[in-house]
Amino acid sequence: MTTRVFFVPSLVPLILASFASFTFGGCDSLRAGKDAALSALSERVPVPVVEQLDNSSWKGLRPTLKLMEDADSEADLVALAEPLTSVGERLGAPVARWNLHIVISPEPNAFALPGGTIAVHSGLFALSPTGEELVGALGHEVGHVVGRHGVEGLVTRAGASIALSLLMGDLGAFTQIALEQTVGLTLLKFSRDQEREADTLGVDLLQKARYPVHGLPTFFRGLQAMEAGRTGDLPAFAKKSLSLLSTHPMSEERAANLDVLSKGTAQGSPDAKEVTLLPAEQRARYARLRSKVLASLTPEEREKHDAVVKAFSVSGVKATTPEGTR
């Protein structure tokens, strides 16, 4: 029966589910089957193809962004992320080379492309005085890369016939269609399931890197409070800038999950409980990097950054202290 419906796009979930049961010998539910099949299909896309998709997407995005083009600062960001990215590689991230960039924007955002290109906004530096929120967000982004979420999205959107060609080992058709889809922001839209997985992977990555975990829930809870208007009147640009939540949809359930994950980490390991700050060398690196990022802002940009930081600080979610997550 399934051979006759392979080319009907609306039956993608059914096909993916049947592939999953073929591969894994049965699943608890269609949903679980679909996720397992998507993972299995995305793993068939080799690193050079993921790299090609990543490069193509970055080429499209880059002209729309104001970058802080300072080699020393990018090198510092690479070094700050290194404990996370090296764990990510051990966990199977499809990355030939990690490329980290700093985007000048008051929006406290960060995003990741499928092959290890990660951009961090200056607004995230501004609201993270000692770096825990920033490395928390980095952990989440590396989690998206490890989870192959961008590739999964492309497989889903490419349709059933492409899924079949991947299954048969034919990468050509997938690559062609996927490259067309990397234009614009399509790679930055993740499902709620993928967000939850990026949180779980992010907490795991932070813990394995011996980085503090608490900045991840603090950061997302602060953004959630800002979006919900619990921070008073935000300037119009700041309201508009809260697009992090549209690329990383936050739900109460997800926030609760993050709290459980981060508390479980602290309680599960006596050592992890002590990790409330970055290691001294990384803390010094972060302080230097943050100063340079903030010093590079124009007075007008600085004003906008300050407004977002103020809104975050009155969100009721206290940044940079573990107590803020309790």
Ligand SMILES: [Zn+2]
């Ligand atoms: Zn996300």
